[in-house]
Structures are given as structure tokens and as C-alpha cells.
Amino acid sequence: MAARNGELNAAGGLLVEVVTETLGTVSRSTLDGWVRSNTMSVTAVIDRTPMTNRAFAVLGRRETWYIVDLRTMRIARKILGDTSGANSVTILNSTVDATLALLRM
Amino acid sequence: MTGFGSDNSSASMRARWLLTLSAFGVACGQPPSGADVMANDATSDQSAEDRPAMMVDAATDSGVSMDAGVAMDSGVATDSGTTADTGADRPAVPDANVGPYPAGPYGNMEGQTLEDLQLQGYVNTDGTSPSTMLPFGPTSMQDLRRTGRRYALVHTAATY
Numbered sequence: 001m002a003a004r005n006g007e008l009n010a011a012g013g014l015l016v017e018v019v020t021e022t023l024g025t026v027s028r029s030t031l032d033g034w035v036r037s038n039t040m041s042v043t044a045v046i047d048r049t050p051m052t053n054r055a056f057a058v059l060g061r062r063e064t065w066y067i068v069d070l071r072t073m074r075i076a077r078k079i080l081g082d083t084s085g086a087n088s089v090t091i092l093n094s095t096v097d098a099t100l101a102l103l104r105m
Numbered sequence: 106m107t108g109f110g111s112d113n114s115s116a117s118m119r120a121r122w123l124l125t126l127s128a129f130g131v132a133c134g135q136p137p138s139g140a141d142v143m144a145n146d147a148t149s150d151q152s153a154e155d156r157p158a159m160m161v162d163a164a165t166d167s168g169v170s171m172d173a174g175v176a177m178d179s180g181v182a183t184d185s186g187t188t189a190d191t192g193a194d195r196p197a198v199p200d201a202n203v204g205p206y207p208a209g210p211y212g213n214m215e216g217q218t219l220e221d222l223q224l225q226g227y228v229n230t231d232g233t234s235p236s237t238m239l240p241f242g243p244t245s246m247q248d249l250r251r252t253g254r255r256y257a258l259v260h261t262a263a264t265y
Contacts (some may be wrong), residue, residue, distance in 0.1 A: 005232045014230065014254040019262050026264075028241060031226055034264055035236045044236045048243055055222055055261075058213055062214030062263035066219065070250045070257050073207045073219045092260075094133075099258045 004096045005042050011103040014070070015096075016043045020056035063088065065095040067102060074100060203250045219259075221246045226253070 017040065019031050026046045033088050035044050047055045059066070063081025068074070077098055081091045211220035225243045227236035230252050251258060 002232065007170060008258065009230070009232050012255045014249065014252055014257045015232075016249065016257050016259045017262050018224070018259060019226075019264070021263055028225075030264055032237050034262065035227070040236050041229055041232045043227060043229045043234065043249070045224040045228075045244060048223040048225045048245075052141045055224065058211075058220060058222060061261065062261050064261045066213075066257075066259040068219055068257045068259055070254055071203070071253075073221075073246065073250070075213065075215050075217055075219055076256070078213070078215050095258055095260075099256050102256055104228065 001092060002036075002041055004092060008096060008099060008103075011100055013099050013103050016040055017044045018055050018059055019044065019046050020053070020062065021060065022056060022061065025050035025053065063091070065091065067095065067099050069102075110247060180244075203247075206247045206250070230254075 008015050016065055017035050019026055021030070027050060028046070031044060031046045047053060061083055063083055065077075065079040065081065066075050067077040079091065079095050081088060145185045207218050209220065211216060211218050213219065223243070224247050225241070227239045227241060228244050228248070229236045229239055
């Protein structure tokens with residue numbers, strides 16, 4: 001992921017990881033543990049008010065990818081992954097490629 | 106005696122010539138010497154009343170101009186106060202001029218506008234440091250717009 005994130009950054013993109021929970025509220029310690037266990041060097045966030053679960057309500061379950069035009073906030077692409085995490089690298093690569101294609105247009 | 110008197114007269118004449126030449130030199134802009142310089146400096150330091158009217162006005166205008174600058178600085182200081190109110194650990198983001206957040210209606214499907222989610226965490230725009238090494242703080246979709254990036258790839262993750 002680090003290499004792909006570097007490509008995105010260099011092209012003017014931004015990778016944002018939104019950690020959500022369905023069975024409980026996500027906390028800073030949850031986020032920290034998740035970032036450390038995955039050695040993340042990307043923007044990583046949770047709901048500012050975890051009790052509302054707003055990010056989960058809007059963005060949906062895990063392994064959903066959105067390519068968002070930051071000027072208009074229009075969703076250019078929405079890609080559904082697998083909740084089991086299967087093929088996550090494949091989906092990561094395809095979504096990064098799709099974002100890079102938009103950035104290079 | 107005559108010789109002496111003549112000498113006296115000659116000395117007096119020389120003195121008058123010297124005074125005249127000296128006065129002429131000052132009038133032509135030559136720097137006066139010695140004590141005259143000090144006296145002149147003291148005079149120029151005294152007050153604005155001695156200056157020509159235009160100079161006094163110019164000085165006054167300059168002062169007003171500087172005061173305006175100070176007033177602008179005060180505005181900046183007020184802005185700093187606002188920043189401080191958001192918390193010292195707020196992630197720093199470049200202030201790209203992105204304007205207000207796009208209006209709704211909002212949705213989560215392709216072609217729809219994503220709402221301004223209020224978030225907290227680590228804004229890591231260079232990707233070189235582990236995110237937990239960066240300040241933890243509040244952020245939002247609007248803040249992410251201010252990074253100046255063109256597209257965001259937003260990924261939902263979970264620990265389950």
C-alpha cells in the first residue's frame with residue numbers, strides 16, 4: 001500500500017482510510033491499533049462523534065472504495081469490495097489505477 | 106604702526122572673506138565642518154516644526170501607513186487566536202482556497218455529492234511517516250479538500 005500511496009500522492013491524489021464499526025463505536029485506540037498493525041502511512045480517520053456512527057451510515061460497510069473529486073465532492077466511482085478482505089490487494093490496485101487515470105486526464 | 110595696522114586690517118579682511126566663502130559653501134551644499142555639523146544634526150533631530158511643511162506631511166502620512174499595517178497585523182493575530190481555539194493537536198493542512206463545501210443534496214452513489222463528514226484522526230498527506238507519529242485531531246471532508254489534492258480515494262475499513 002505504501003508504494004501505491006506514494007504514486008497517488010505524487011499524482012495529486014489522497015488516500016483516506018475511514019475506520020468504522022458496525023457492532024460498536026470506534027475509538028481512537030481502535031484507530032491507533034489498526035494503523036500500527038497495518039503500518040499505515042496514509043490519512044486515517046474515524047467518526048468525530050463515534051456514537052453517531054455517521055461515517056458508517058454514509059460510507060457503508062468495510063471494503064467500499066470511493067473515488068471523490070475534491071473540488072465538487074462528487075463521487076466519481078464507487079467500488080464494492082469483499083467484507084472478508086479477500087482480494088483486498090487486487091481491489092486496492094484497481095482502485096488506485098482508476099484514481100490515477102482520473103488524475104492524469 | 107601702519108604696518109601693524111595694515112596687518113590688522115588685512116587679517117580682518119581675510120576673516121571676512123573666509124566667513125563669506127564659508128557661508129557660500131554651506132549655501133551650495135558643501136558639508137559644513139566640525140561644530141557646525143553637530144549643530145546641524147542637533148537641529149535636524151529637534152522637531153518636525155523645523156521641517157518644511159511637505160516633509161512634515163510626508164512623515165505624518167508615513168506614520169498613518171505604518172499604523173494601517175499594525176492594524177492588519179492585529180487581524181492576523183485574531184486569526185491565530187481562532188486557529189488556537191481548534192486545538193493544538195489539530196492536523197495541519199495547507200489552506201487551499203477551495204471555497205465553501207458543495208451544497209447538497211448528498212448521497213453515497215456515483216454522481217452524488219458526498220456530505221461533509223466530521224472526522225478525527227491523522228491527516229497524512231506526504232505518506233512518509235507512520236500516521237500515529239502525526240498529531241491526532243479533528244478533521245472533515247472540507248479539511249481534506251483544503252489539502253489542495255484533486256481526487257481522494259476513500260476506503261472504508263473495519264477491525265472486524
